[in-house]
Structures are given as structure tokens and as C-alpha cells.
Amino acid sequence: MKKLAAVLLMSLGAVLAGCSKEDSAATQAAATPAPQAAARIVIGLDDNFPPMGFRDEKNEIVGFDIDMAREAAKRLGAEVQFKPIDWSAKEAELSGKRVDALWNGLTITEERKQNIGFTAPYMENHQIIVVAANSGIKTKADLAGKVVGAQEGSSAVDAVKKDDAVFKGFKEFKTFGDNVAALMDLSAGRLNAVVVDEVVGRYLVSKKADQYAVLEENFGTEDYGVGVRKDDTELQAKLDKALSEMKQDGTAGQIAAKWFGKNIIK
Known part of the structure; x- marks a missing residue:
């Protein structure tokens, strides 16, 4: 009986130890958040609008606003996707959430402000x-x-x-x-x-x-600004911050000099 009791106690101890390890592992897994995929910003543009955004001889989308958007997205820790759209339907593309932002020499006007949220101006035109x-x-x-x-x-x-x-x-x-x-x-x-x-x-x-x-x-x-949905104040604030930093540290001026021969950033 003593031997049987000892065996039963050892078996029970092993089971409890195993449960303890599994519970500990489960608790640790729950405490460690799963890695999140990088945010993605889809930017609508007219891809025949040089030097702001256009296709080069390799059919790749390049331009001043393209470089500006890539740099801003990098600072936000986000991926960026450029989506050519019918520019005359840009507000519908934005409100329909087919794009997250309009960044392609977009002029800030009082009429457009009715339907679009704008960043602070980054260029005068x-x-x-x-x-x-x-x-x-x-x-x-x-x-x-x-x-x-x-x-x-x-x-x-x-x-x-x-x-x-x-x-x-x-x-x-x-x-x-x-x-x-x-x-x-x-x-x-x-x-x-x-x-x-x-x-x-x-x-x-x-x-x-x-x-x-x-x-x-x-x-x-x-003035040119980046357009977002009016209710997307988070993205607007993040872009404003990135653009401000790019102006202050000279990065925006360097991008402008590349495309225009001088710094024309506002």
C-alpha cells in the first residue's frame, strides 16, 4: 500500500508540474502581444503629373511628391502604396476608402476643405x-x-x-x-x-x-497640402508631424533641390 501510495503521489506530482508549466507558458504567451503588421498608407495620385508623380522609362512611379511620401511613411513606420486614380474623381476615391490620402500637388481650397482634411501647406505654387x-x-x-x-x-x-x-x-x-x-x-x-x-x-x-x-x-x-478623409484626424496629425520634422532637419529641402534645383518648400 505504501508503495502504491508513493507511486500515486509521484504521478500526481508529475501531472501538476506539467500543468504548472503549461499554465505558465500560456500566461507568458498571453502577456506577449503578437507582432503587428506594419501599417499601410495607400496614396492616390495622377501618375502623369511630372515632376510631382509620374512614370519613368522603367514604368516606375517617381517624382517629388513620391519621394516626400516615402520619407514621411518611413518616419511613421508604415508601408506606402501608390495608386494611380482618375484625378477628377479624387474626392470619391478618398471618401470611398479606396485610398487613404491624396498626395500629388493637391491645392488647398476652401471648396475642397468641405470634403477633405488637409495637412499644413508644404509648398507654394x-x-x-x-x-x-x-x-x-x-x-x-x-x-x-x-x-x-x-x-x-x-x-x-x-x-x-x-x-x-x-x-x-x-x-x-x-x-x-x-x-x-x-x-x-x-x-x-x-x-x-x-x-x-x-x-x-x-x-x-x-x-x-x-x-x-x-x-x-x-x-x-x-498652397499644396496632403489630403486625407476629414474623420481621419490621426493620420492627418501624423503626417503633419512628419512633414514638420522633414522641413526642420532639411530632408524636405534636399528632396526639393533634387527635383527643382532649389529648395522651394514652404
């Missing part, structure tokens, strides 16, 4: 007027009776229409899928002028400086 070098057009007044173009859904359209007196004097105002197509029509003589974001226009004009001229007058000054 003008709506310039590009004409053929030999056109003889020197001022906005000279656009009377002329055919003028701009990218559909761009702030250039809003800026032109805001100048009611000049706008009503156009023979025709045409919109295009992108600025490159508009400038092609200008080169072909189907347009007399193109209104375009300065950062984009000067980049494109520099490629064919002998063909184009930029007027001294423009259709106004504006």
Missing part, C-alpha cells in the same frame, strides 16, 4: 500661363478670343474661372486628361495657351524651352 514661344501673347488680356486649356479636375480650372472677366473673354476653354496632352495641343496649334501648376509647367517647359514661353502674369498663388 502659382497657376502659370504657358504659350507658344512665337505666339505674340504677352498678357492675360491677350487671351481674349483665344482657345485656352487646362487639366480636368485641376485647381487650374478653378483659378481660371475665378478670374471671371478674363475667362468670359476666351473663345473656348478646353480641359484635358493631363497637362502633357494639353501642351501637345499647344504645340500642334490647337490651343493658344495652357494654364498649369507652376511646379509642373516649368518642369515640362524646360524640356522644350525653345517651343514655349511663360507669361509674367498668372492666375494666382496657392
Whole structure:
């Protein structure tokens, strides 16, 4: 009996010890949080908007805003995905949660603020007027009776229409899928002028400086910001912080110098 009791006690001890180890392991596992996947930010853009965002000869999306977004995402510890969208439907893409942010030379306007939450401005821009070098057009007044173009859904359209007196004097105002197509029509003589974001226009004009001229007058000054859903205040705050740090430590200025030859960060 004593031997049997001893065996039973030893067996019970082994079972309890085993349970203790399993309970300890389970408790430890519960106390250690499972590793979380890196956050991902999907950025909507027009991929034919050089130098802000466009495809290079390898068909890869590159540009000033691309470099800025990559750096900001890195500082947030997040992955970034660039998703080309129909820029004229950008607000629907954002509100429909198909993208998390709009980062592609997006102008901050009071109208857009109704549906989009913006970061603080990171760049100042003008709506310039590009004409053929030999056109003889020197001022906005000279656009009377002329055919003028701009990218559909761009702030250039809003800026032109805001100048009611000049706008009503156009023979025709045409919109295009992108600025490159508009400038092609200008080169072909189907347009007399193109209104375009300065950062984009000067980049494109520099490629064919002998063909184009930029007027001294423009259709106004504006600020660029990153757009997010109005209820996504967390992402907005994080992007604001990252952009502020990038300005302060000079990283944003270095990216600007790479694409524009100088620091044009606001």
C-alpha cells in the first residue's frame, strides 16, 4: 500500500508540474502581444503629373511628391502604396476608402476643405500661363478670343474661372486628361495657351524651352497640402508631424533641390 501510495503521489506530482508549466507558458504567451503588421498608407495620385508623380522609362512611379511620401511613411513606420486614380474623381476615391490620402500637388481650397482634411501647406505654387514661344501673347488680356486649356479636375480650372472677366473673354476653354496632352495641343496649334501648376509647367517647359514661353502674369498663388478623409484626424496629425520634422532637419529641402534645383518648400 505504501508503495502504491508513493507511486500515486509521484504521478500526481508529475501531472501538476506539467500543468504548472503549461499554465505558465500560456500566461507568458498571453502577456506577449503578437507582432503587428506594419501599417499601410495607400496614396492616390495622377501618375502623369511630372515632376510631382509620374512614370519613368522603367514604368516606375517617381517624382517629388513620391519621394516626400516615402520619407514621411518611413518616419511613421508604415508601408506606402501608390495608386494611380482618375484625378477628377479624387474626392470619391478618398471618401470611398479606396485610398487613404491624396498626395500629388493637391491645392488647398476652401471648396475642397468641405470634403477633405488637409495637412499644413508644404509648398507654394502659382497657376502659370504657358504659350507658344512665337505666339505674340504677352498678357492675360491677350487671351481674349483665344482657345485656352487646362487639366480636368485641376485647381487650374478653378483659378481660371475665378478670374471671371478674363475667362468670359476666351473663345473656348478646353480641359484635358493631363497637362502633357494639353501642351501637345499647344504645340500642334490647337490651343493658344495652357494654364498649369507652376511646379509642373516649368518642369515640362524646360524640356522644350525653345517651343514655349511663360507669361509674367498668372492666375494666382496657392498652397499644396496632403489630403486625407476629414474623420481621419490621426493620420492627418501624423503626417503633419512628419512633414514638420522633414522641413526642420532639411530632408524636405534636399528632396526639393533634387527635383527643382532649389529648395522651394514652404
